[in-house]
Amino acid sequence: MSLEEVAALVKRKPEGFRRTWRRLHQEVGFPAPLRGLGLVWSRRLVEAWIEGLALARPPANDDAPADLSTIVAAQNAMLREAMTRR
Structure with a gap:
């Protein structure tokens, strides 16, 4: 995907x-x-990252603050898994 x-x-x-x-x-x-391709991204990885953000977001009525380290760790794990499927 282009920039x-x-x-x-x-x-x-x-x-x-x-x-x-x-x-x-x-x-x-x-x-x-x-x-080696400049500013070109894998569509699959970008979409997986976006989906991970949506899944990791706490519900709107949740008063507890989101633990960003947990969210980032979950996204990184998901990306590693997606990259090994290539």
């Missing part, structure tokens, strides 16, 4: 996403671009 496609999926402007994808990768486990 523009990924930015649209994560609901950001392409310019802003270009500046922040590394931070997203380091802090919340966003997939890295495919090696």
Whole structure:
């Protein structure tokens, strides 16, 4: 997926996403671009990451704060599993 496609999926402007994808990768486990292809991402990994965010979000009426380390760990595990299926 191109930078523009990924930015649209994560609901950001392409310019802003270009500046922040590394931070997203380091802090919340966003997939890295495919090696040797520039800013091109695997559609399957990006969609899995987005689905993981939706699954890891606490219900709207939950008063307990979300433990981000647990969410990130779950997303990383899901990405590792997705990458081994290649």
